[in-house]
Amino acid sequence: MSVNQVKINDFVIRFANVNGTGSASANYLFCKSIFRMGVPVTPKNIFPSNIQGLPTWYEVRVSEKGYLGRREGIDIMVSVNPQSMLADVGNVRTGGYFLYDSSKPLHSQYIRDDIHYIGIPLMEMCNDAFTDPRQRQLFKNIIYVGALSALLNIDFKVFESLLAEQFAGKEKLIAPNIKSLQIGVDYIHEHYKDPIDIRVESRDLVGDSIMIDGNTACGLGAVYGGATVAAWYPITPSTSVIESFMSFSDEYRINPETGKRNVAIIQAEDELAAIGMVIGANWNGARSFTATSGPGLSLMNEFLGLAYFAEIPTVLIDVQRIGPSTGMPTRTQQSDTLEAAYASHGDTKHILLFPSTPKECFEMTANAFDLTEQLQTPVIVMTDLDLGMNDHMSKPFQWDDHREYKRGKVLDADALEGIERFGRYLDVDGDGIPYRTYPGTHPTKGSYFTRGTSRDEYAVYTENGDDYVRNMDRLMKKWNTAKGYVPAPHLYQEENLSTYGVLFFGTSEYPTKEAIDLLQAEGVQLDAIRIKSFPFNETVEDFIHSHDKVFVVEQNRDAQMRSLLMIELGINPEKLIPVLNYDGLPITADQIVNSIKSGI
Amino acid sequence: MSVNQVKINDFVIRFANVNGTGSASANYLFCKSIFRMGVPVTPKNIFPSNIQGLPTWYEVRVSEKGYLGRREGIDIMVSVNPQSMLADVGNVRTGGYFLYDSSKPLHSQYIRDDIHYIGIPLMEMCNDAFTDPRQRQLFKNIIYVGALSALLNIDFKVFESLLAEQFAGKEKLIAPNIKSLQIGVDYIHEHYKDPIDIRVESRDLVGDSIMIDGNTACGLGAVYGGATVAAWYPITPSTSVIESFMSFSDEYRINPETGKRNVAIIQAEDELAAIGMVIGANWNGARSFTATSGPGLSLMNEFLGLAYFAEIPTVLIDVQRIGPSTGMPTRTQQSDTLEAAYASHGDTKHILLFPSTPKECFEMTANAFDLTEQLQTPVIVMTDLDLGMNDHMSKPFQWDDHREYKRGKVLDADALEGIERFGRYLDVDGDGIPYRTYPGTHPTKGSYFTRGTSRDEYAVYTENGDDYVRNMDRLMKKWNTAKGYVPAPHLYQEENLSTYGVLFFGTSEYPTKEAIDLLQAEGVQLDAIRIKSFPFNETVEDFIHSHDKVFVVEQNRDAQMRSLLMIELGINPEKLIPVLNYDGLPITADQIVNSIKSGI
Amino acid sequence: MTYLRPKFRHPDLPKNNLGYSVDYYEGSLSTLCAGCGHDSISAGIIQAAYEMDIEPHRLAKLSGIGCSSKTPAYFLSNSHGFNSVHGRMPSVATGANMANRDLIYLGVSGDGDTASIGMGQFVHVVRRNLNMVYIVMNNGCYGLTKGQDSATADSGSKNKSGNVNLFQSIDLASLAIELGATFVAQSFSGDKTQLVPLIKAAMNHPGFAFINVISPCVTFNNNPGSTKSYDFVREHMEATSTFDFVPEMAEITTSYSEGTQKSVKLHDGTFLQFNKLAQDWDPEDRLSAINAVQNAKVKNEILTGLLYINPNPVDLHSMINTSLKPLNSLTKEELCPGSEVLKSINKDWR
Amino acid sequence: MTYLRPKFRHPDLPKNNLGYSVDYYEGSLSTLCAGCGHDSISAGIIQAAYEMDIEPHRLAKLSGIGCSSKTPAYFLSNSHGFNSVHGRMPSVATGANMANRDLIYLGVSGDGDTASIGMGQFVHVVRRNLNMVYIVMNNGCYGLTKGQDSATADSGSKNKSGNVNLFQSIDLASLAIELGATFVAQSFSGDKTQLVPLIKAAMNHPGFAFINVISPCVTFNNNPGSTKSYDFVREHMEATSTFDFVPEMAEITTSYSEGTQKSVKLHDGTFLQFNKLAQDWDPEDRLSAINAVQNAKVKNEILTGLLYINPNPVDLHSMINTSLKPLNSLTKEELCPGSEVLKSINKDWR
């Protein structure tokens, strides 16, 4: 094949494995090696909701242009799972490559004449090389990584350094890995003389970027944000947020002298208990949070209403998965938006933050503790399975050592001394935000009775309608105040270039940015805005008002963010065109392009 | 005072009592007596969230014109509660009457020069007449009823017949009541020669109307609707729905031969269990329901999502009270609208019914069982404390004996015989509604595995995105089908008479109808529509589109119904003007008039 | 309508070592029914706190929802209080305790709040041995929602509406022992002489201390068998089918000494058998305590006093080894690893 | 991806009295880990149903969420199944049972599903003595969420991530007895000879029948002490800090006769002490059963077999006196009072 057809640093490869067979670490090694060669990559782990034996896929997009979203069309399929092989063969784009284990001959049903087949006797070679059955299974994966490196031209030294880092202190593990890689490399060099038309070349395109998943970032953000009490109940895909918080706490929250821990992490009996603990801890002056997913959010409804009405700081990280109900626990969606915004009965509204990158997961989680204490109301960080459990290329995290924690309006003993009568729910400053006290502050002043029932400015129980209305109106005032506290949206242009706008948030950012480029190439100009928080501030309002049509990209069926825009900003629905994907895989640039084109 | 000033059958009287002192039955006797005289009345019970010793009010509106909503301005205050007396005096309209217990002299702070005072030595006379301390407290209330009857000209015979009915079988209780009434009458005749300018006159304005509360009606509706399994957890103001279902079941659901019960009523350990039992029973082919209020609704979120996604019939009666959180358990509101419509995480939508009268409580509860089985999705009857716990004048209930229960698409053994392979979630008829089977129907056909996880048309677990999307799109199709099943809105005019419309639902009906008359008197013409269900059908859409401005009357802070109209019908928010009251007392005609005038 | 009682201090009242007289430990005026057992328990708490020289602001009082859960408003008005949601007080108390281990945590709940909706959280707060006092004001019914049976209602007992309860009654004290609670006591609202010392002992216990206090609901335990005149009133209410009359009752009190038995007459004429036998079991031996409780149950007696204690419990903080300095008092310096550490973390992710 | 197993019937398999061979009672292919104890229990259920000549469609299988709760898909494919939400199976089973008392109800749950999030519902379904079989597949951890400790994890045991569990372990069997369950048994997933008869006995019990089955999680109980090669793999996973390798294990089985004791070796090299001593207690006497269980606990033994039974239980239907004809089969004529009655009701409200 002639060289000018060669695709350099621009392809999608998918690994089809059986879960529980050790493929994840091997596939990660492959992905990381390309990243180390300075080429932008995005891995997506498409795994089942069980522990062993079901099909699992790992898809890596390599993009010289730096597009980090998914795109359609699989160029290389590494197929080592008979269960899914038929579908896997079908998913290869015409002219693409199908890499399989040729230890046994390939059944005719898997043969297409429009794709290339690369057979490698993985099992055979592995069994020759290793005796222990477990190692035989494990290193089969490393062998195909070696093979791929030879096919794609991946620098072997990169593997050596990666393995050296990975197994630092466990050096004896390095040799068998190198050996396995070499087996793959040698096999290709021997049997596949002429190169394939896809290749990886070293670049300097990732700079000082890091590769990390959003959940780890949230956990680290909680450590930097000063969280001291975490309560949780395990649920996919949020579990690793707490696991991350645990392991960083093991490192950075143990007092060197006393050996005691500057953190309390409680595995609760369920989500109702988890959020209850968080509310109790925050009420008592500790920064506390929990993480959950859809079903947990539903169970937290009653407590979220209490925190809203009694005005208790609360940080909740919702790593969204496919709903409704148990849905698909290992697939991604943005479908908790409406439920989170208005969680609980009665008139309630909650602050939402929408991170798009691991860096924002880190920052928004840390900031959530400032926001919730400043505003004395729940703050929910709305991430999702794609952002939370997949590795993403991200700018390195930063922290300003001069930054102080903003603890909000809290009266200490001295402040109380100066006050005649403390009114927990008095709007002293006219911004709707009252002052609070921690239990144990002052012998005779500042104590009050927190309750979910109606009370007056002095926290005294009341069934008087006027008292109730005054309080509810103050809460609305506070809501408007919040617009000045939450992160402003990101505008992608100085001033409008088009009468069409596109609005998006969270994990839709990368594919939407790519879609904008693709559309521009076709002559369709779009202005773009990314929402980072709810409530929306005027910038969002202005953007929408200054365009004839605004496409709202989201990953749910019911266009939930569009609903929020209508309700909160009074936007005419006709202006807001939904762009939706809700099949559980991250939305692709192609999907966005197509529905925007049909919407224009 | 000259006769032409006399108000006949048009006044508001409020009784200020201490709860737990037996006033409710006395006040009810007063209200019922006027009803028996053929004059329209509406009582409102304004009670505290405790059992004994706090202030409680009973307000009766008497309206020749038949206005059954609340209106501002109290003409007569019957004040027997020192705790609230100061406020009570203040609430009497200029020229109104203040009736009090003159056994002790009235303190000067209670003296206004613009109202009339009627002192009656209630305690004194009662102590002379009775020895038992409990009777002394109890009959004090009956004495002021007697006094009022004399002042207002209530026919004493009416009392006699009412008491005769009430104490049928307990005749010995009649005498002391008559005696007490007489004491009050005699005292007035002796001490108040000239009549007051408010009077009750017999009329024939109530026809065959009945007086009953909405919760009793819901309970009866469940009996007629064929409910056999009720699961509940006590919560004000919904408790009496189940209590009503219990007592009617005691009468009409016991098999005369066997003495066994054709009903199972389970007091659950909490609301999660209650809704779980309801779902289990409906899954197994019984008609089952629960009743709750805000906090319970929040706790039911997860299960409601399961019922939506797994398509299991579920009837829930939400008797709304003031939120958020515990709020004011004994005050009314319509603030669960949004929470109920989209309860649970993920993309969910639920069918809502909005009764306005006890008759509709009866009918809509009975119909809810047909709807939920026909549509295989939860149906939530959205009533409130005002409708549920207050007595209302209502047309008598009706039942068509030819009516059959619509059990929806259920396959029996014979039907299954004829089927090759049963697909629980197959859209056989193209309306989005699949067929179901009850457990135990057929030895080899029709069994399937119900789950909250994603599954294909044959109820087989799947993690395939296309299967998931197909299912979610079918659920949307079913949602649209539902628009043809749910009750249509009520239009109050043949064709439009105005460019202004007013839209309302539930307990806002009576005050809004009065407001429409008042505005018309001022030359403001309004077309009116009452929503009876969610989703909305075209009639609602057409009504809004055919008016320039539509006032949306609701009893919550955040204009939640307005939000639903925007989201579901894509209405331009500018068209929808909120008319809101959320102080916990039923909205009044005056409030509606004022905010509509300022909105025009 | 909990309004603050005018804080007039009787100058001649005796003072404790902090110089506070007992009324300093009171709360706002109770809105419970006259004669409600719960008010007697509040009085017991006030007395105990006074006698123990507790600084009210160093104590946090928490509750769920119910008549019983309202009581924290009626004692220790200088303590912060948290009337949370129904059945979830244990989780809120757990979070609060984690945030600041230096305060005393007093949880008050009802039998509905604990044995029905709250059962899950109750079981797990016991399991975690949270350092708190947990008092259940146990009246066998849902007072605030007008007298439905709770899960602790005796099997066979009749409730307000005359229905007989058929379900197994949950014995909270026995359950707590089964679950490994480290301090389990039982008493009667009217028996101050026994209750106050138990509350003091519980406050001293450095782990989870549970007290199940039988506390009659004077309003919703009015079954047949009461006084003639009262029957009259009930009939009247039945006829009018409104439950709107709550007679004022006197609080039921009793006092009897160690080593004796006592049967207490309730307002409805029924009797409760209390057993304060000189302990024939070893309260430090779990098995012997379990046997004592089970045997009493068979004899239809309510064993009162301290049923079981583990004198050296390991509380939640010790289990998870949290710093002795309260977590809510840690500073940024103690909590935030800073930018240098972050740089090295970034490096690991290159 | 529960796909139906090709229903090929071995013609020569023995048939039960209904003419069904055992494979007729199977379900779809299990997606649990090879060697998971839960699969052994499923096999036990299949065997029991086969031996009891149960018509599969007359049985309803219900569960919560978890690996254990997935198993109903893997047996009795001709029975209706309901995989509900996490921890709430008891309420769904209660409603189902109320609707049709003629079916057999088999509930399957896990220790997380029952002892953590489901504790409240578990306690109350016991209390109501619902006529059902309730099997907990107890592995002391949350399998499906990757091995966190559950509330039944032994105090002191190490979990996957090497953390030591410090909390009181909840003994579900002992708890069930405390709560008044009328049938309580305990067994081991690998001991079919004991398990199958127990399941059959439970299905025959006309009330709430609870079986706590110890069922090792072969994947998440791999603590130090296992084979060299396996250590190698674990180290590899630790280093790569991905948990992506689940070795295929053989199911652990054991069989030992009445009156003996047996210690079973788990994959991680640790041992479980089972005790099938000739019963030295009276399983019909609650107190003696409680003592037996408590004593075994002290000796760190797991007592197996039938621990307690009340041979004539009063189930929920009998308590509330529901019609013998299933409620879901009642007709309009039996349920609807009709228009005449309504007229008279209206009259009462004039």
Ligand SMILES: Cc1ncc(C[n+]2csc(CCOP(=O)(O)OP(=O)(O)O)c2C)c(N)n1
């Ligand atoms: C989620 C929720 N469900 C129901 C209620 C209604 N409710 C208030 S108090 C109560 C029961 C109280 O019983 P208990 O705890 O025994 O307290 P008591 O009044 O008997 O002292 C109930 C069911 C509620 N407030 N919240």
Ligand SMILES: Cc1ncc(C[n+]2csc(CCOP(=O)(O)OP(=O)(O)O)c2C)c(N)n1
């Ligand atoms: C409301 C809710 N919270 C959390 C989860 C996540 N989750 C699924 S299974 C499970 C625990 C299962 O443990 P167990 O019941 O012991 O079953 P096992 O997998 O050990 O057999 C959890 C926490 C969920 N599905 N729903």
Ligand code: SF4
């Ligand atoms: S109802 Fe019962 S529990 Fe509640 S305050 Fe009155 S007496 Fe006490």
Ligand code: SF4
């Ligand atoms: S994870 Fe454990 S419990 Fe789950 S299937 Fe695998 S072995 Fe069984």
Ligand SMILES: [Mg+2]
């Ligand atoms: Mg109680």
Ligand SMILES: [Mg+2]
């Ligand atoms: Mg488990």
